[in-house]
Amino acid sequence: MIEEILPPGTVSADTHGEFPPELLFAQERALVRDAVEERRREFATARVCAHRALAALGRAAGPVLTGRRGEPLWPAGTTGSLTHCEGYRGAALAPADRWRALGIDAEPHLALPPGVTRGVASATEREQLRELARRHPGTHWGRLLFSAKESVFKAWSPLTHRTLDFDSAELELDPAARTFTARMRIPGPVLDGRALTGLTGRWTVADGILLTAVAVPAPARRSSGTARDPFAP
Structure with a gap:
């Protein structure tokens, strides 16, 4: 769905379902170890979408950690954004030399x-x-x-x-x-x-x-x- 409103040169992954925290990297699981189950699944599903979008960009698999303000930390040379609400999770990414920042x-x-x-x-x-x-x-x-x-x-x-x-x-x-x-x-x-x-x-x-x-x-x-x-x- 999100791809309909993204410009050329970006990639995305989204879902109406949920993915279990077991699909996360260990460093990602640690970020929500003490969170309630709903938050853990929300976090996990958005991160799995991010992993899939990174793969679509041809980037190596790796954890997407969190900055001081709660923002996702993307691999060098990439920029992106995550979103989640009831019934939908998504990620959008792009090469940083084409798009300076994304927000979804x-x-x-x-x-x-x-x-x-x-x-x-x-x-x-x-x-x-x-x-x-x-x-x-x-x-x-x-x-x-x-x-x-x-x-x-x-x-x-x-x-x-x-x-x-x-x-x-x-x-x-x-x-x-x-x-x-x-x-x-x-x-x-x-x-x-x-x-x-x-x-x-x-x-x-x-x-x-x-x-x-x-x-x-x-x-x-x-x-x-x-x-x-x-x-x-």
């Missing part, structure tokens, strides 16, 4: 719990959500905004080594193209001599799962402060 997120295609929207959306975004809901009632736009921000944060974090808040970015959602644009409200990194001020991404809904993805081209492929649409010619 999966969410159940359901309305956000009451009161959550105000915590994740600005006043401008909430007005946008109301208009989208009026014109396109078949999509849970609040959940989409939440997921898109999660993908933005996952792509932004390895570039800046910072954890973001929901007000760190303001998004515009395009229902026709199934894309979104994030305007960052905090200073960004300088890549290829230009400050990164925004990111673009894509989204889709399938089998009750909402998926979002962001891909940041490697510096040599960039031409402006806002990352161009990776699917654009």
Whole structure:
């Protein structure tokens, strides 16, 4: 599913099922040794997807460990992202010389719990959500905004080594193209001599799962402060 919204040059692996922790490397199992069973299976399934994606890139098998902020640590020369929600696990990877960062997120295609929207959306975004809901009632736009921000944060974090808040970015959602644009409200990194001020991404809904993805081209492929649409010619 996730491959539908990823750009060329990336690989992915996903599943609606679960894989047992016994399929993990010993170092990975140690990371969730004391976790509850549900978390162990969630972690294991996402990591097995990562192993399969690494194999698709032609990379040697090995553990995918965790950094200080909980982020996956990818082998040198690769970049990637993991996601998991009820009924879905996935991984996306790419060579770092083509894609500087990836961010993916999966969410159940359901309305956000009451009161959550105000915590994740600005006043401008909430007005946008109301208009989208009026014109396109078949999509849970609040959940989409939440997921898109999660993908933005996952792509932004390895570039800046910072954890973001929901007000760190303001998004515009395009229902026709199934894309979104994030305007960052905090200073960004300088890549290829230009400050990164925004990111673009894509989204889709399938089998009750909402998926979002962001891909940041490697510096040599960039031409402006806002990352161009990776699917654009």
